[in-house]
Amino acid sequence: MQEKSKAAEEVSPNGESRIFIVGTSKGLFKLSRGNSFFPVWTEGSVEQIVRTEIPSEDGKIIENWYFRTSKGILFSSDLEIFEYRNSGLPLSTIKNYDGQNTEFETRVQTLKDLCANPLNPQQLVTATKDSVYLSRDGGRNWKNLGSMSMATPGVKACAVGSMPVTLSDGSTGTELVVFMSHPIFGLSYIKPDAARPVWIDVAKGFEMMPNLTSPDEIADILPVLVQDEYGTSYVDIYLSQSFIPRIYKFDWPNRQGELIYKGEEPAETIDGLAVAGNKLVYSKNETLGALNLEDYTNPGIPGKLAEWKKSFACVPGSVNSAWIPYNRSGLKRGILLNELWLLYPGTINSQYGKKALGQKSIYVSAYQCRLQTGIDKFKKIIKDNNLNSLVIDMKDDYGLLRYDTKDELVKSKGKVTQYAVDLDHFVEEFKKDNTYLIARIVVFKDRNLAKFGGSKYAVWNYNTKSPWVGIKEYEDIVDEETGEVTGKNPVYYDENWVDPYCPEVWEYNVAIAKELIARGFDEIQFDYIRFPTDGYNLRQASYRWKSEGMDKESALVSFLKYARENINAPIGIDIYGANGWYRSGTRTGQDVEMMAEYVDVIGPMFYPSHFENAFMNFPPAEDRVYRIYYYGTYRNSVLARNRVVVRPWVQAFYLNVSYDRQYYGKEYVLKEIFGVRDSVDHGYMYWNNSGNYEMISPDIAKDEPFIGTCPESSPSFRKPALGTQEAPEFTNEGLSHADKIFNREKKRWHSDDSVFNPLLQMKLFNKKIEKK
Secondary structure, X not given: OHHXXXXXXXXXXXXXXXOEEEEEOOEEEEEOOOOOEEEEEOOOOEEEEEEEEEEOOOOOEEEEEEEEEOOEEEEEOOOOEEEEOOOOOOEEEEEEEOOOOEEEEEEEOOOOEEEEEOOEEEEEEEEOOOOEEEEOOOOOOOEEEEOOOOOOOOOOEEEEEEEEEEOOOOOEEEEEEEEEEEXXXXXXXXXXXXXXXXXXXXXXXXXXXXXXXXXXXXXXXXXXXXXXXXXXXXEEEEEEEOOOOEEEEEEOOOOEEEEEEEOOOOOOOEEEEEEEOOEEEEEEOOXXXXXXXXXXXXXXXXXXXXXXXXXXXXXXXXXXXXXXXXXXXXXXXXXXXXXXXXXXOOOOOOOOHHHHOOEEEEEEOOOHHHOHHHHHHHHHHHHHOOOOEEEEEEEOOOOEEEEOOOOHHHHHHOEEEEEEEOHHHHHHHHHOOOOEEEEEEEOOEOHHHHHHHHHOOEOEEOOOOEEOOXXXXXXXXXXXXXXXXXXXXXXXXOOOEEOOOOHHHHHHHHHHHHHHHHOOOOEEEEEOOOOOOOOOOHHHEEOOOOOOOOOHHHHHHHHHHHHHHHOOOOEEEEEEHHXXXXXXXXXXXXXXXXXXOOOOEEEEEOOHHHOOOOOOOOOOHHHHHHHHHHHHHHHHHHHOOOOOEEOOEEEOOOOOOHHHHHHOOHHHHHHHHXXXXXXXXXXXXXXXXXXXXXXXXXXXXXXXXXXXXXHHHOOOOOOOOOOOOOOOOOOOXXXXXXXXXXXXXXXXXXXXXXXXXXXXXXOOOOOOOEEO
């Protein structure tokens, strides 16, 4: 009888669950009325919650729960017994290496979204970076629908719905339609039941940034159940954008977006769309927003948001999603919230994020720092410009070590250049000024290691059966006597690459990193953590260390996972500017969302001279560099979901391109810094390969007025654009006083370090949790 009574208390009269559940980076948790938490599932992170309703014969509803997790799709009908529903979803192989043995971990590929058809909840869609998958049986089996761009990976959102269609007799029926958003190419849809299903692109009605050719990324796609005047049920589609504050209703008959909300901020994220009665609720920077679906007016933020946030602070881990039951929502029904990381954009959810935050650096020449005059030069530049850190090559672009290694493994495979710095003296000198030291290690572009051991680590040319080197161009072979062109000779790039799939390559680079941390560096920065991208013969490149089930992204993740397990310090990575701007690891394998799980810092190279001249080049043209860093740094932070410090490389060098010829100078460089400050303000790094920093200026104050005129810089907009609100420290209000005292003295955790285990607290939900 007691069990039945408790179960009854957890269900509302209409069958809706009264249980407050929260998904975090530590798992899934229930919350009591007093905000005591109880772990329900802790085998991985919970990124998203989807709740479906099926009407029963007695007029009540039957709930089903789906969770998008780091382990794939998790299902439960009662929040007590769980099962995985991953059949048909693609697997990825992660290579685990302990220094001697290699083991393989097979996991479901990272899933980007999950959505159920409100008219037929057995129909669900999810997506990987490459493809969208449809289930017609509640997730038990999944079918690959492909993607609108099979050549360019990247999916942000997907949805499924029964869309209205006019039947042959003139009545209204429905047809199954699946939607997806691509970070570069916009919105697309497919009709899976068509004779020849194909993805169809839609651009009309969706805003794009000036000078760009595709709509800005769609963040979320929400199907909402509606009825027409004749009682026919079908689905309306609502959409939001990732980097500009826009919400649309999709005009299905005309196949175009209809703008229903436009925010005031130039850079803002709207995601996690949900419906509560006649209101559309969504997550955005530092708060939640809402729209009345009847007239698209703003009813204000949910009245109990402050209470919800107080509850979120009572569960372990960073909060991603929550189901708030009607008895705690302040609404007539419960409400489902996702993308809740947006509430706390000021919190960096990484192991060493706080240590890495706020570093403002210059790249210093290792060659010049061999001498005291070079050390003194860079110390003065740092001091005169109110900077606090530096980046220096410790393994350069040719794989040469720029310090006197003492590590036996590094000695056996590495080569110390004659131009190495006196490392102990270098560290001692800069630590006199409390300078934060970042060691740059070029990882997979390494001529020295590519030649080691008979080239066993080199990227291989399967055609020539020799180490692969990219062909830059072909030059004519000219007969000296006749002047006749008799053939072509290849001209090669001055680059040699090692195999990113090789654990011994990882071990060598991590050994360098560990030694440098032990000898005084504060942070490791991995550069060229990517695959080769250039060469007419790129298709001839092969990877002899590649294991079955691995791809470029899983190779880089495997390396970073190994690095994270072995380096007890902040880890940073450098990425292409395009990979920080768009949610795609095209060609390089640099998928920001995946890599952010294992690093603390990402350094995108948003060099204005490296983008096409027309990119972001609209009036006022002289402020183009501000816009690139303002929007780029913001976008990269959103891609990483604030799991890392985004500390961009700032161009402090001249390149002979048309824009630089017209505008490069001190104001050019200073405007870049203003863009970083007004966007995220987590720090920056100046790059000048020769160490010439005549064009940089002293670091700017938080309230210093911008020196240009572009509208994004207006003080009327939020600064920084991402926001600064931090998540409150985790507290469990349900602990007894004795437990609170004990917790302060000695933190007790389960063996998986995921859940606090109080001595005296009574469990509020005592039914046994099982797994199928």
